[in-house]
Amino acid sequence: MVGCAEVNKSVAYSYSPLSYVNEIEPIFAHNCIRCHGVEVARGGIYLTEYDSIIMVSDQILEKIENTGNENMYRFLNSPEDAYKIRDWIQKDNMAYE
Numbered sequence: 748m749v750g751c752a753e754v755n756k757s758v759a760y761s762y763s764p765l766s767y768v769n770e771i772e773p774i775f776a777h778n779c780i781r782c783h784g785v786e787v788a789r790g791g792i793y794l795t796e797y798d799s800i801i802m803v804s805d806q807i808l809e810k811i812e813n814t815g816n817e818n819m820y821r822f823l824n825s826p827e828d829a830y831k832i833r834d835w836i837q838k839d840n841m842a843y844e
């Protein structure tokens with residue numbers, strides 16, 4: 748029964764905070780700013796600058812849910828991108844760096 752102890756070993760979980768500069772800006776740049784940039788701002792939403800992004804964080808959270816409705820989730824490359832944006836807004840206090 749010695750082997751059983753192995754199974755119960757807890758794995759240390761480390762969460763590293765996401766930052767706008769490193770993880771979030773590239774997601775918006777690749778997937779969103781062609782419709783939410785300076786020249787074209789669909790829905791009046793600008794996703795090119797940190798200051799304008801944090802002002803609409805609630806709308807972003809709503810629109811990146813995978814609801815199957817008309818939303819912005821479909822423009823993301825992967826579910827991970829949606830998780831990252833959500834964690835950055837909700838857990839990481841929209842850290843800049």
Ligand code: HEC
Pocket residue numbers: 775778779780781782783789790792794803806807810811817818819820822823
């Ligand atoms: C192909 C063009 C296009 C792309 C790419 C795009 N959007 Fe949009 N977006 C729109 C249009 C059109 C609207 C206005 C209609 C609506 O609200 O659905 C909009 C509206 C929004 C809104 C405002 C919703 C509200 O509450 O009024 C948010 C937030 C948003 N988009 C976020 C994003 C994010 C985040 C991405 C990248 C993952 C993205 N969009 C990519 C076209 C686009």
